Amino acid sequence: MVPAATPSVLSRRCLAALLLTTCLSSFATPYISSGVQIALPVIAAEYGVSATLIGWVPTAFLLPYAIFLLPFGKIADTWGRRRIFLGGTATMTAGIAIAGLAPGFWFILFGMAVAGFGSAMTFATSVPLLTTNYPLRERGKVIGINTAVVYIGLSSGPFIGGILTDAFGWRALYIAAVPAALAALAAGALFVPRDPGQKHEQTLRFDGYGTAVYAAGLILLIIGASRLPELWAAALVVAGTAAIAGFLAWEGRTANPIFPVRTFVGNRPFTYSNVAALINYSSTYAITFLLSMYLYHIQGFSTAAAGTVLVAQPVMMAITTPLAGRLSDRIEPRLLATAGMAIVAAGLFALAFVGWDTPVAAVVAILLFLGFGYGVFSSPNMNSIMSSVADSRAGIASATAGTMRVLGQIASMAIAMTAFSVVIGTVVISPEVADQLLRAISASFVVFGCLCTVGIWFSYARGDLRPKT
Numbered sequence: 001m002v003p004a005a006t007p008s009v010l011s012r013r014c015l016a017a018l019l020l021t022t023c024l025s026s027f028a029t030p031y032i033s034s035g036v037q038i039a040l041p042v043i044a045a046e047y048g049v050s051a052t053l054i055g056w057v058p059t060a061f062l063l064p065y066a067i068f069l070l071p072f073g074k075i076a077d078t079w080g081r082r083r084i085f086l087g088g089t090a091t092m093t094a095g096i097a098i099a100g101l102a103p104g105f106w107f108i109l110f111g112m113a114v115a116g117f118g119s120a121m122t123f124a125t126s127v128p129l130l131t132t133n134y135p136l137r138e139r140g141k142v143i144g145i146n147t148a149v150v151y152i153g154l155s156s157g158p159f160i161g162g163i164l165t166d167a168f169g170w171r172a173l174y175i176a177a178v179p180a181a182l183a184a185l186a187a188g189a190l191f192v193p194r195d196p197g198q199k200h201e202q203t204l205r206f207d208g209y210g211t212a213v214y215a216a217g218l219i220l221l222i223i224g225a226s227r228l229p230e231l232w233a234a235a236l237v238v239a240g241t242a243a244i245a246g247f248l249a250w251e252g253r254t255a256n257p258i259f260p261v262r263t264f265v266g267n268r269p270f271t272y273s274n275v276a277a278l279i280n281y282s283s284t285y286a287i288t289f290l291l292s293m294y295l296y297h298i299q300g301f302s303t304a305a306a307g308t309v310l311v312a313q314p315v316m317m318a319i320t321t322p323l324a325g326r327l328s329d330r331i332e333p334r335l336l337a338t339a340g341m342a343i344v345a346a347g348l349f350a351l352a353f354v355g356w357d358t359p360v361a362a363v364v365a366i367l368l369f370l371g372f373g374y375g376v377f378s379s380p381n382m383n384s385i386m387s388s389v390a391d392s393r394a395g396i397a398s399a400t401a402g403t404m405r406v407l408g409q410i411a412s413m414a415i416a417m418t419a420f421s422v423v424i425g426t427v428v429i430s431p432e433v434a435d436q437l438l439r440a441i442s443a444s445f446v447v448f449g450c451l452c453t454v455g456i457w458f459s460y461a462r463g464d465l466r467p468k469t
Helices: 012-047 056-079 081-100 105-131 136-168 171-175 178-191 208-226 231-251 268-284 287-298 303-310 312-327 333-351 360-387 391-423 431-461
Strands: none
Touching: 012 056, 012 081, 012 105, 012 136, 012 171, 012 178, 012 287, 012 303, 056 081, 056 105, 056 208, 056 391, 081 105, 081 171, 081 178, 105 136, 105 360, 105 391, 136 171, 136 303, 136 312, 136 360, 208 231, 208 391, 268 333, 268 360, 268 391, 268 431, 287 303, 287 360, 287 391, 287 431, 303 312, 303 360, 312 333, 312 360, 333 360, 333 431, 360 391, 391 431
């Protein structure tokens, strides 16, 4: 049964059930986001869309995810996390089913957008449900476990998705995710404790103006970035950047912000940890997209074979992340996260040199190296973010971290699509443009490596989370 209210201390049995529930929810989204990327070449061929347009399949998921994470972080802190978590899980399930049953390409985009909206609700609540119920000394551990499940979803996506796509078509990878999402919904109804939220008059007011400006800014940025270097696209990027700057200025003045800028000003561990996360995701998210194109079009792999190769990175992440999370309860998170960021930067520069004759074993070795570095970075960085704020701000802190993640993912796809647009143009990928495709992939990895190098400084400069004794 669901507890009548969130107790001050949950029993170990209830905590374990809560962890299981959040892990089920954390599996479905990365499974879809990684699995669909291995199927993108097949979907593009079926519907005859260009490499630039096919990049909108994951972006259609990420855009509403980015727009609504912060508002739902605020709403969850105000109205209670249970109802937002359950509503989000149900919406995400519906979106996955719509994409899998889509009669045309644009319906795939619609289904991914619905799934992204629901995922914004679940991510804004799942980590806060853990960090506000588990004691401080165990937060790194449970964040590590939850993050490891994310990587299990990431690892199974390319592998299972490739096999399903080869055997039954790309729709099967969506349909296979529905049972996991339904299980998360059922477990949430049973095990997520009710919480009253903070329903006093001040928090009940919602910053609709700020939300609208924020959404408009993100939409302009993403549409513009996806069509660079066109002049009109550059104008959209400038307008979107101005809107985001205006949003931050407004949030610093309004009495009821969805993002409490004033609360976090001066909180260096929180701010720099989020910047490090933004840079890391900007540098790494498009790896699966780029390498799926490389393995399918350059190396001639099937989707199943390509998925088997790409599984190396997230499997290593799944192994490393919980161990790094446990270590971050004893060692300063910034030291672990900085080491992880440096490893990732080296791996990205190595991927820039893959070519026609690169042995597949070398690609797998680089992916394992990248997975190790990302695992060492991720859970300590998240531990730093969540442990640098009060429990009453856990929802907005998690939503901020999630927003940095999804903005980084969008930026990563935008960089890759820009490279494709500049080097290849808007043509459908074919053997005639394979050389240009390889150049675009290499250029993307060089940019990613340079970005990640900048992120090393932010990760190290965040300062210590715990006072020195």
